Amino acid sequence: MSAxxxxxxxxxxxxxxxALDDVAVSIWPGEVVAIVGESGSGKSTLLRVLSGLAGPEAxxxxxxxxxxxxxxxxxxxxxxxxxxxRSDWGFVHQNPRDGLRxxxxxxxxxxxxxxxxxxxxxxxxxxxAAEWLARVEIDPxxxxxxxxxxxxGMQQRLQIARTLVTHPxxxxxxxxxxxxxxxxxxxxxxxxRALVADLGLAVLLVTHDIAAARLLAHRIVVMRxxxxxxxxxxxRVLDDPQHEYTQLLTTSVLSA
Amino acid sequence: xxTATGYNFGYLDENTKRMIRRALLKAVAIPGHQVxxxxxxxxxxxxxxxxxxxxxxxxxxxxxxxxxxxxxxxxTTNAVSIRRFFAKVAGVATTERTTDxxxxxxxxxVPETPLREGQILVxxxxxxxxxxxxxxxxxxxRRMHALADYGPMHVKLYEDIARTGHIAISYNYPVMxxxxxxxxxxxxxxxxxxxxxxxxxxQLFGAGREKRIYxxxxxxxxxxxxxxxxxxxxxxxxxxxxxxxxxxxxxxxxVTDDAGGRMFVCSDxxxxxxxxxxxxxxx
Numbered sequence: 001m002s003a004x005x006x007x008x009x010x011x012x013x014x015x016x017x018x019a020l021d022d023v024a025v026s027i028w029p030g031e032v033v034a035i036v037g038e039s040g041s042g043k044s045t046l047l048r049v050l051s052g053l054a055g056p057e058a059x060x061x062x063x064x065x066x067x068x069x070x071x072x073x074x075x076x077x078x079x080x081x082x083x084x085x086r087s088d089w090g091f092v093h094q095n096p097r098d099g100l101r102x103x104x105x106x107x108x109x110x111x112x113x114x115x116x117x118x119x120x121x122x123x124x125x126x127x128x129a130a131e132w133l134a135r136v137e138i139d140p141x142x143x144x145x146x147x148x149x150x151x152x153g154m155q156q157r158l159q160i161a162r163t164l165v166t167h168p169x170x171x172x173x174x175x176x177x178x179x180x181x182x183x184x185x186x187x188x189x190x191x192x193r194a195l196v197a198d199l200g201l202a203v204l205l206v207t208h209d210i211a212a213a214r215l216l217a218h219r220i221v222v223m224r225x226x227x228x229x230x231x232x233x234x235x236r237v238l239d240d241p242q243h244e245y246t247q248l249l250t251t252s253v254l255s256a
Numbered sequence: 257x258x259t260a261t262g263y264n265f266g267y268l269d270e271n272t273k274r275m276i277r278r279a280l281l282k283a284v285a286i287p288g289h290q291v292x293x294x295x296x297x298x299x300x301x302x303x304x305x306x307x308x309x310x311x312x313x314x315x316x317x318x319x320x321x322x323x324x325x326x327x328x329x330x331x332t333t334n335a336v337s338i339r340r341f342f343a344k345v346a347g348v349a350t351t352e353r354t355t356d357x358x359x360x361x362x363x364x365x366v367p368e369t370p371l372r373e374g375q376i377l378v379x380x381x382x383x384x385x386x387x388x389x390x391x392x393x394x395x396x397x398r399r400m401h402a403l404a405d406y407g408p409m410h411v412k413l414y415e416d417i418a419r420t421g422h423i424a425i426s427y428n429y430p431v432m433x434x435x436x437x438x439x440x441x442x443x444x445x446x447x448x449x450x451x452x453x454x455x456x457x458x459q460l461f462g463a464g465r466e467k468r469i470y471x472x473x474x475x476x477x478x479x480x481x482x483x484x485x486x487x488x489x490x491x492x493x494x495x496x497x498x499x500x501x502x503x504x505x506x507x508x509x510x511v512t513d514d515a516g517g518r519m520f521v522c523s524d525x526x527x528x529x530x531x532x533x534x535x536x537x538x539x
Contacts, residue, residue, distance in 0.1 A: 079403045105419075108411050108418065112407055116407030120410075120484050126418075
């Protein structure tokens with residue numbers, strides 16, 4: 001196996017509702033995969049299961065670490081999973097308030113993952129924080145400002161900086177552009193695209209925004225009622241949709 | 257050696273003492289780990305040393321000599337009443353001399369005189385959880401201890417340096433015990449933190465209201481958290497003791513009048529008295 005993450009046969013029910021029905025997804029190094037679908041189609045549940053935050057009723061999730069060893073995520077002890085989440089993986093939440101510490105300065109927010117990974121040099125942590133603020137287009141002079149004094153777009157960019165500072169190989173993003181206005185969204189997408197190309201990240205992106213998926217993703221997975229109805233290369237899926245739901249989805253997009 | 261009639265030796269009944277000793281053994285076996293125990297009602301209010309007094313009652317024997325200090329002083333209300341309590345219910349000898357004591361119960365200070373093997377230092381602890389200001393959920397703090405996930409504590413230190421230029425914790429300064437568990441040293445001044453490291457005496461910590469016991473066995477590494485480029489610095493008033501002239505001891509600032517007059521004196525009264533007596537003898 002050379003995939004970074006490979007899931008097969010994932011099934012999860014919430015009472016009578018089937019959130020995941022025999023779902024199989026895999027992601028290779030350096031690849032951006034978008035999971036699209038309407039609200040309630042199981043996108044976010046899939047992301048939570050793949051990142052180990054929730055357990056499925058059936059199925060397997062295999063993860064390959066930097067040494068090439070394959071681990072089963074569902075059998076992994078909690079301590080290893082946490083270590084994974086703060087080193088090799090990252091998670092960008094839809095609402096930056098879920099991913100940031102609002103009472104801690106921007107520099108502290110970026111430094112947290114470094115300190116959790118064992119960095120104990122204040123000057124080095126601060127230099128890394130300033131560098132990452134600049135990379136996500138936030139004025140490094142605001143390193144000691146609290147995130148609550150930032151605008152929504154800046155908070156989201158801060159969350160991305162905080163996630164990427166330890167150079168993860170795989171980043172989960174849950175609607176990173178949700179709740180932002182269009183011009184801010186465009187800048188954020190541009191930034192994510194540049195960072196992904198720069199760092200060779202693998203990104204698993206959940207979104208209901210087809211335009212964002214087209215801009216960022218190499219591959220698209222279309223979900224509906226807990227099932228993967230279609231998947232393939234972005235251009236192929238969006239320009240030549242095979243499944244009727246995908247056809248509906250692509251024709252529903254408004255163009256300005 | 258007379259004890260007050262009607263009380264078991266050391267006030268607590270034997271089953272309670274056995275339960276506390278079991279918690280103590282577990283605490284000594286896992287240095288810095290907080291062990292829950294069934295804290296009892298004691299004849300003094302929570303916050304006055306109910307945890308420390310239960311630990312002392314469980315380890316004390318008829319041949320022990322007890323010293324009790326409160327903020328370093330032997331003659332404050334809390335110290336005097338706890339000492340009198342054990343003289344009454346256990347009939348043990350009491351002392352104010354650090355070197356003569358086998359058990360020292362303390363609130364907020366470590367004696368200046370280095371402790372030796374065979375002595376036991378019992379701390380009164382108001383809040384045993386070092387992470388409680390960062391994480392209000394007890395279940396989550398226990399998970400953080402289990403996984404040694406102490407990043408947030410360093411974020412707090414980072415914030416201190418970013419805002420004030422130094423680590424702004426002057427007491428209850430968090431320590432790593434044996435390279436594994438983050439521990440609150442109880443509200444002792446950070447000046448006392450280095451004394452905890454590889455101390456020859458056994459250190460026991462009792463928190464009565466929070467129902468937790470933890471311990472540091474003799475010669476265990478206790479390291480104060482810091483950064484490589486902002487090393488831990490114990491804080492001490494820049495003065496000499498007005499009574500004994502010590503430049504090394506931890507000082508209390510005492511206001512002497514309403515015209516701005518003040519003096520610095522040792523907080524450890526036994527240390528100060530011993531030095532004064534030695535100086536008078538020399539003269």
